[in-house]
Amino acid sequence: MLLHYSYIVMAVSIPQAIVRMWLTFAIWGLMPRYHARKLILFAVVSSILIDIDYLFVPAIIHVLTSTCIVFLVLYVIFRKFGIRNVLVVFLSYSAVSLLTDLMGFILLQTAYGSFLPAGMARHHPLQYQSVFVPIGLALLLLARYLENKNFAYFQRLYQYFINIKQTRTTEVVLLTLFQAFLLGLLFAIGSEYERDYSGVAFNLVFYALVLLTFGAFFYTVRLLVRIREEAVRQTQDVYVEEIGRMFTIIRGQRHDFLNHMQVISSMLKMNKLEQLKKYMDDLVKESNSVASVVSHSSPALAAFIQAKTELSLSRGISFTCDIPEDLNIEATVKSIDLVKIVGNLVDNAFEESDTLPPDQRRVRLHMGISDGLLTIEIANRGRLLSDAEKQMMLLPGYTTKKTGHSGLGLAIVQERVSHYQGRLQIESTEEDGTTVRVAIPHRQRP
Incomplete structure (x- = not known):
């Protein structure tokens, strides 16, 4: 048990957290090389806490608690950035993690079959790493490329998120992020289905989240119409x-x-x-x-x-x-x-x-x-x-x-x-x- 836990933390969680956060900083032009020590500290602390949380907390709650852990650790380490900067980095990191995991599981299903066993990182480490290690290297190369190029477009977008005011446009952006979070929640629950859910419980949670997603979508459309009218x-x-x-x-x-x-x-x-x-x-x-x-x-x-x-x-x-x-x-x-x-x-x-x-x-x-x-x-x-x-x-x-x-x-x-x-x-x-x-x-x- 302890050996498996140590392997997951050292070989999977920490490297993934470092690469994904490094990429997040590079996207926004935040010069990750100058924050390397803090990035490593974030990866180590958040990975240990999240994996401990995974062992003792049900999957549906773990999705929420792990999200809170990431934000709290990020804020404590980078609190000098200010709450808005930390929030933008946190949301970006969550999006990068979601897209990376989604791409990884698609490749796993393509390579090893549609029905993947639960806990692949623990019970089938070679198959898991055969997909996620190349993805991690690709993300690291992308991060280095973005860091060297320092694209002005991403800087403008970052400034927009930092200086965004409380308007209907803000509401649209927040609703879009909320929809992305719901989709990530659906994906996380689906990947943990065999470990923690009965069929009825899973279906209830799934349908509830789908309804919330559609509700957020229609409210977003309504806001866009109001913005145009205003x-x-x-x-x-x-x-x-x-x-x-x-x-x-x-x-x-x-x-x-x-x-x-x-x-x-x-x-x-x-x-x-x-x-x-x-x-x-x-x-x-x-x-x-x-x-x-x-x-x-x-x-x-x-x-x-x-x-x-x-x-x-x-x-x-x-x-x-x-x-x-x-x-x-x-x-x-x-x-x-x-x-x-x-x-x-x-x-x-x-x-x-x-x-x-x-x-x-x-x-x-x-x-x-x-x-x-x-x-x-x-x-x-x-x-x-x-x-x-x-x-x-x-x-x-x-x-x-x-x-x-x-x-x-x-x-x-x-x-x-x-x-x-x-x-x-x-x-x-x-x-x-x-x-x-x-x-x-x-x-x-x-």
């Missing part, structure tokens, strides 16, 4: 708000028209021509801004630009727009999506400009049709962005702001641009700042 409603609210601002400005200027005429008449009677010229210049500038709103082919976009122009003045930002009045884009992109794309880009540029000295607060918006593409370009001054930052900015939840920002702006733009089969590009230089370019295939109005 996104549309929020964009509509912005659309209505910008239209309201436009008409408020127009009504205000119409109301002031008589006052302007009275001032002009008075200055003429008093022969104050220089003051009148300056007054007329200011009046023409204000009138031109409204004229551009009225004459533009896309009222929604024009109203939005007008509102942002007013906002830029209040924030001390020089906001210039280069948009042809006859720009035909209604067949290319819906107005509500265009406002969503341009709005998030302009908001990001304004927020970055707020951090700069007043003389550097400049934002430029350009739109046009070129080579069969609708092009949207937002440029603003700002700090130089690294290649990794430019990639991570497209990930939901990632933000370079300190507080009060969801980090969803560019991710929303990317999603809408992809919907129209377009592309998004971010450029950053010390001389020109940051430029975001969007290109969407242009379709002529029928």
